[in-house]
Amino acid sequence: MFFNSLHFAIFLPIVFILYWTIASKSKKHQNYILIFASYYFYSCWDFKFLFLLIFSTFLCYFLAIQIENSKTLSARKFWLWLCVSMNLGFLGIFKYYNFFATSFSELLQSVGLNSSPLLLKVILPVGISFYTFHGLSYIIDIYYKRIETEKNFVDYSLFVSYFPLLVAGPIERATHLLPQLKEKRKFNFEKAKEGIYQIIWGLVKKVVIADSCANYANAIFDNYNSMNSLSLILGAVYFAFQIYGDFSGYSDIALGTSKLFGIDLLKNFNYPYFSRDIAEFWRKWHISLTTWFRDYLYIPLGGSKGSKWFKVRNTFLIFLVSGFWHGANWTFIAWGLINALYFIPLLLLKRNRKNVEDFNLGFNFSSLQIIFNILLTFIITCFAWIFFRAKTIQDAFQYIRRLFENGIFSEQYFSIQRYNHELLTLLLVFVLVEWNNRTRNEPISGKYSWVKLSLCLAAILALGVFSDYKEFIYFQF
Structure with a gap:
C-alpha cells in the first residue's frame, strides 16, 4: 500500500x-x-x-x-x-x-x-x-x-x-x-490541519516533483551511451531532485499522517540542498539515520576523540556502513566512500561544525560566498548521486566518462517525447518555494493558505493522473 x-x-x-x-x-x-x-x-x-x-x-x-x-x-x-x-x-x-x-x-x-x-x-x-x-x-x-x-x-x-x-x-x-x-x-484540530497540509505538500514533492524527474532521469540513465554532456549533467540533477522529492515527500506524508493521530515523529529533512558544505548536508539529510549511526556506531567507536587516524577511520566506517545500509550493491558502497572523501577534509581542518547556524542573504560579498558554497555542495552531491543511481560501478564510471568526453551541450529530445523546458521551469519554481519555506514550520499554512492548498491539489491531480511511477525509492532499503 x-x-x-x-x-x-x-x-x-x-x-x-x-x-x-x-x-x-x-x-x-x-x-x-x-x-x-x-x-x-x-x-x-x-x-x-x-x-x-x-x-x-x-x-x-x-x-x-x-x-x-x-x-x-x-x-x-x-x-x-x-x-x-x-x-x-x-x-x-x-x-x-x-x-x-x-x-x-x-x-x-x-x-x-x-x-x-x-x-x-x-x-x-x-x-x-x-x-x-x-x-x-x-x-x-x-x-x-x-x-x-x-x-x-x-x-x-x-x-x-x-x-x-x-x-x-x-x-x-x-x-x-x-x-x-x-x-x-x-x-487537536489545529494539529490535524497541520497534518493534512503536510500530507498534501509531501504528495506535491512525490507526485509533482519526484515522479516528473523520474521520467527524465530514467530516460537519461537508461540510455546514457546516446546522451550528450548536457543531458548527462541534467540527468544527475534530475535524479537529485527525484530522490529528494521522493524521500522527503514520504517523510512529510509520514509526519503529517502521524499528526492526525496526535503523535509527533522525528523530522527527517531540513532543506539539505541549501547546505553550505557536505557536513551541513549530512546534518539535514535523512536526519534520523545520520543521528542513529552517530549515536550507536560513531560515538561507541570513539567519535572524534583520539588521533587523526581514529577520526578518519571512524568517519570512513560510518559512511561505508551508511552506503551499505542503502543496498547490496557496490554502487552504494562507492557512494558512501565518495561522501567520506568529501567529509574528511572538513574534519581534519576542524571545519565540519562551521555551518551550524541559520543564515540570511543580502547584497554583500558574504552572501555571494554562501551562494557559491551552496552551489558547490549541490554539484558534488549530484556527482555522488550518479553512483547511487547507476546499476553498476561500470555504468557509473562510463556515465561520468561520457559526461566529460562528449563535450556537446545542445538540448536533446528524449524518448519520453519531451524537451527539458517544462521540467526545468517546474524545478525552478520548486526551489524558490523551498527557499521561502526553509524558515517556516508548515509550507502551506499561513497567509493565502487556501490559495496555496488549491494550487497544490491541482498540481497533484494534473500530474498524478499521468504518472506511471508510483513506488518510493527508499522502499527497497
Whole structure:
C-alpha cells in the first residue's frame, strides 16, 4: 500500500474515524486500532513477511527484559549480542546474502576458479532495514540503562510497527516515541490541519516533483551511451531532485499522517540542498539515520576523540556502513566512500561544525560566498548521486566518462517525447518555494493558505493522473 495510492486514500480516513470515535475513550483502545492498522498496512505488500516483523518484535521485546533482569555484566552482554546478531542475521540473509555470494563467486572466477553460487530466490521484505534499526536502538538503550524496558507488549509492538514510519522511516527512538504511545491522545484540530497540509505538500514533492524527474532521469540513465554532456549533467540533477522529492515527500506524508493521530515523529529533512558544505548536508539529510549511526556506531567507536587516524577511520566506517545500509550493491558502497572523501577534509581542518547556524542573504560579498558554497555542495552531491543511481560501478564510471568526453551541450529530445523546458521551469519554481519555506514550520499554512492548498491539489491531480511511477525509492532499503 503506497501513500500515493487510492488504497491508502481509503484506508487512512477509516482508521482516522475509528481512532477518534470508538477508540477515543482510552489509550489502550487507540493503540489497538493503530497496531491492527499497522499490521494490515504491512501485510498488503506480502502477508508472509508480516510474521518476520512480528518475530523481530517478539525477539527484541523478550531479550530486552532478559538484559534488564540480568545480574551480571557478562549476562547483559550475552543477551545484547544475541539480539543484535539475530536481527542483523535476518537482515543479512534477506538483504545481503546474494550480494556476498555473487561477489565471492566473481572473485573466484577472476583467479580462474569456476564457481556457481547458491542464491536465495526471495524478495526483500519491505522496510526491514527500518524496523530492524527501531528494535536495535531500543535494545541498545536498554543495555546502557538509558530507558527501562517496556512491559506492555502492544505498546512496544506499536513502537516498532507504527504504519506511518514502518517501511521508510523516520527511524524513531524509544525515548521519543514510546512516551507518546503510553498516554491517551486528545484530538487537536489545529494539529490535524497541520497534518493534512503536510500530507498534501509531501504528495506535491512525490507526485509533482519526484515522479516528473523520474521520467527524465530514467530516460537519461537508461540510455546514457546516446546522451550528450548536457543531458548527462541534467540527468544527475534530475535524479537529485527525484530522490529528494521522493524521500522527503514520504517523510512529510509520514509526519503529517502521524499528526492526525496526535503523535509527533522525528523530522527527517531540513532543506539539505541549501547546505553550505557536505557536513551541513549530512546534518539535514535523512536526519534520523545520520543521528542513529552517530549515536550507536560513531560515538561507541570513539567519535572524534583520539588521533587523526581514529577520526578518519571512524568517519570512513560510518559512511561505508551508511552506503551499505542503502543496498547490496557496490554502487552504494562507492557512494558512501565518495561522501567520506568529501567529509574528511572538513574534519581534519576542524571545519565540519562551521555551518551550524541559520543564515540570511543580502547584497554583500558574504552572501555571494554562501551562494557559491551552496552551489558547490549541490554539484558534488549530484556527482555522488550518479553512483547511487547507476546499476553498476561500470555504468557509473562510463556515465561520468561520457559526461566529460562528449563535450556537446545542445538540448536533446528524449524518448519520453519531451524537451527539458517544462521540467526545468517546474524545478525552478520548486526551489524558490523551498527557499521561502526553509524558515517556516508548515509550507502551506499561513497567509493565502487556501490559495496555496488549491494550487497544490491541482498540481497533484494534473500530474498524478499521468504518472506511471508510483513506488518510493527508499522502499527497497
